[in-house]
Amino acid sequence: MYVLLVVAFIDMFSQLPVIAPFATSLGAAPIIVGSVIAVYSFSNMLGNVLSGIWVDKFGSKRILASSLILAGGLVFFYTYVTNPSQLLAIRFFHGFAAGFIVPAAFAAIGRNDDTESNGKKMSHSGAAIGIAAIIGPAMGAIISSRFGIEWLFYFISVALILVGFISLVLITSKPPGVKESNIQEVSGFAFIKKPDIQFAYIAIFLLLLMQGLLTYAMPLKVEELNLAQEMTGIFLSVFGIVAILFFILPSNRMFDRINNRKLMFSGLFIVSLSVFGLGLSTSSSELFISMIFYGIGFALLFPSTSATIMKGTNSQNRGKAFGIYYACFSLGVISGSFIAGLLGTSAMLIFTVGAAIVFISGILMFLNWKQILSNSS
Structure with missing residues (x-):
């Protein structure tokens, strides 16, 4: 698979x-x-x-x-x-x-x-x-x-x-309709009403929106710092390597031991700070460090959001849930590229606006989660 x-x-x-x-x-x-x-x-x-x-x-x-x-x-x-x-x-x-x-x-x-x-x-x-x-x-x-x-x-x-x-x-794979005893059966698209799944959709959209911004703005940042254009590919590879290490090393145990909501909020916070750092970077070493932290944020967000979808669905609706999840992927990339195009050719402006979008959205999601907890208690 x-x-x-x-x-x-x-x-x-x-x-x-x-x-x-x-x-x-x-x-x-x-x-x-x-x-x-x-x-x-x-x-x-x-x-x-x-x-x-x-x-x-x-x-x-x-x-x-x-x-x-x-x-x-x-x-x-x-x-x-x-x-x-x-x-x-x-x-x-x-x-x-x-x-x-x-x-x-x-x-x-x-x-x-x-x-x-x-x-x-x-x-x-x-x-x-x-x-x-x-x-x-x-x-x-x-x-x-x-x-x-x-x-x-x-x-x-x-x-x-x-x-x-x-x-x-x-x-x-199990045929459709197999009952799972540990998950309450939900028909149709009712799973969308679950707050955790809503958080997962928003979080993965924000991550891929940032990816669209990053793909657009990184070449501009490299050019602003008078670095060789080949460095664009190297910087974009850094976060992937860091994320893969998190995924395959024993650190991946955290995704089953730590609450997924906490991982999502932490990931959004780290991504927003790392992207803001990209905008402020004045050297290749600072870009490198920022991309390392971006990779950490990416590594926290992807498994926690997708695991949330798995845990909040069942054999009758998991396909629909992941369909919407990956539609948020595509919509995020499209939106990120569109926003970057509107902002022009200033890498600093693009990274700052992107960081602000993710940070503010993460804060609003966190406050909403606290409100849900207080209402349930």
Whole structure:
């Protein structure tokens, strides 16, 4: 399952450094290039939500296998694209098909997992995503520059289709509707009313909003400090490495021993301070330290939010819950990039506004949680 997650996210991450130049090479205007990038996240968000509904109805195994194979087939058609309109269309359908994969994967992990180790399992899933985030962009750049971009599409297509067929054989999951004695059964979308799940959705949205801001503003910050542009990739890799270490080392035990709400609030606080530190940084060493703390915040947020979804749902609605969860992923990235674009080219302004959004939102969530506790007592 973790290999499946790596392959699924490499599909997305490997295209990040090449899709804009590819669109430009086809004669796309700047606004079309932006649309080509954004339409994947938009259709991916639609696929996330629909995936959750179908997973709860038909089971995760069939959705996983069919979406992997379909996404792989769509990636192959990138090699036949000859104009921006075709690229825009294939990006939409590719993002939609890929949107079914991750909610189905996490629903399967949840159905096969024991609730006492949800946090640890989610940290391992986070490590798989982190590995893809580190090797995906580098792999995409290397393959496309050395062999041509079509070979990148061939490689991703084969990998997705192969893993899709393997998943039919190796992945097992409980059928939809299996009762879980330790979780109160909730039908439909009623789980959204639970405060903890609401906190998890808001927290993961804020984290990915910050990720969108970071991706946009880090090259600007590197340029402001007169550093080599290659340093952008290094700084962006630092937080991934730190997060992966938290996910795979014994530190991952904290995700089952410490209350998830406390981890979420701590993660949001650390992320906001680290991003504010990025804005204030005047040297590469200060950027490096800020990214280390950003990685710690990321490591606290991802497993705690996803484990909250697992613990607050059951076999009848977990697919829907994770569908919305990953829709918040996509919406966060889109919103972050949009806000950064509105703020212009000042990295200091972008990082300061982003830090303020996360910090204030975290405070409001904390106060709301305290109010809920006081009302319940």
